[in-house]
């Protein structure tokens with residue numbers, strides 16, 4: 001199933017895509033809900049981030065080729081940091097360039113795991129049972145500030161620095177998906193999730209031994225090689241096999 005969240009005439013609801021139609025949902029996709037027969041076309045709605053996490057846990061240097069381009073050794077255990085939920089924006093929304101502080105803002109296309117239930121101390125073998133689905137995320141990063149600060153909070157935390165969507169796909173094997181990022185239509189990142197240093201089950205198990213993950217929480221699994229800067233006016237797209245294309249504009 002492909003779930004989304006959207007705004008239509010001032011009303012915010014969940015939806016599901018069935019036979020190319022967006023059907024409105026009554027209720028909460030993480031709890032009780034009913035699919036209605038109220039249907040929309042994509043151009044009739046405004047896409048929102050497909051869920052409302054309590055936290056976004058992101059993973060640094062989780063592809064070997066990206067660690068190499070950053071001139072860092074691959075980490076021995078997952079390197080985690082957090083992005084604020086206030087950074088979330090939806091498909092087709094605008095990334096606001098924070099010119100008052102940064103002059104180098106990069107895209108980072110990543111597979112995002114959406115947690116489905118309370119997750120604490122789970123084993124790797126059991127970890128995928130706690131997943132609701134998968135979506136695309138762009139871990140937008142002020143690279144100059146990341147180099148300047150020891151903590152990633154400022155570099156990764158500006159408002160609009162977490163575009164996410166367009167949908168959550170619930171029936172997907174995350175172990176070998178093609179992932180690409182396009183800048184103004186030109187492919188800049190291209191890899192497969194089979195290249196992750198720490199797999200999705202490993203990440204869930206590891207993070208669940210640090211903090212309790214709640215329904216809707218997000219794990220951004222890391223970006224492959226090919227990171228680079230965006231400029232005002234650019235179009236950036238993250239495409240993941242089986243999910244779709246997350247498109248945003250820099251303003």
Ligand code: MG
Pocket residue numbers: 058059060108110139220222223
């Ligand atoms: Mg990242």
